[in-house]
Amino acid sequence: MNTLALKIRRLAWLGAALAGLIAAATACSAGANVDVPTAVVGPTPQPSPVSGSAPAQRPATPTFSGQGRRSPFVPLDNPEFLTIEQATYLGDENLVLGLDVGGEARAYPVGMVYYHHVVNDAIDDRPVLVTY
Numbered sequence: 237m238n239t240l241a242l243k244i245r246r247l248a249w250l251g252a253a254l255a256g257l258i259a260a261a262t263a264c265s266a267g268a269n270v271d272v273p274t275a276v277v278g279p280t281p282q283p284s285p286v287s288g289s290a291p292a293q294r295p296a297t298p299t300f301s302g303q304g305r306r307s308p309f310v311p312l313d314n315p316e317f318l319t320i321e322q323a324t325y326l327g328d329e330n331l332v333l334g335l336d337v338g339g340e341a342r343a344y345p346v347g348m349v350y351y352h353h354v355v356n357d358a359i360d361d362r363p364v365l366v367t368y
Contacts, residue, residue, distance in 0.1 A: 311354035317342065333366060335359075 326332075332343040337359045344355055344366050355366040 309353040311356055312348070312352040313356045315344075315355055315357060333368065335364065335366065337362065337364070 326345060331346040333346060333349060335342045335344070340359055342357070342359070346368060349355055349366060349368040353367060357364045357366060
């Protein structure tokens with residue numbers, strides 16, 4: 237190989253290495269002092285409830301099935317329904333799961349479904365399972 241070509245090749249590598257060192261040194265320099273914004277110290281906001289629903293009251297004589305079962309869930313079988321006027325323990329803030337089958341509407345209070353986890357019901361002899 238020609239010595240001139242070898243020198244040119246070495247100079248090219250040396251130039252590339254020098255450019256890399258300069259770029260690295262520039263990137264690592266302290267540079268200008270930049271003010272970084274910090275968090276403003278203030279009162280901690282208090283979370284508000286997502287919904288105002290409170291657990292519904294349990295009926296005085298619940299109808300439980302499967303006494304002695306090992307599951308911690310106590311399903312509610314064939315629940316008794318109240319009219320809107322009779323359900324005085326439910327307020328506007330209470331959530332319900334609504335179901336309409338063949339024009340027959342039912343409302344299952346979320347608090348009651350949350351307690352039982354499973355509601356076994358029947359509408360027009362059609363089995364219905366409600367869970368939450």
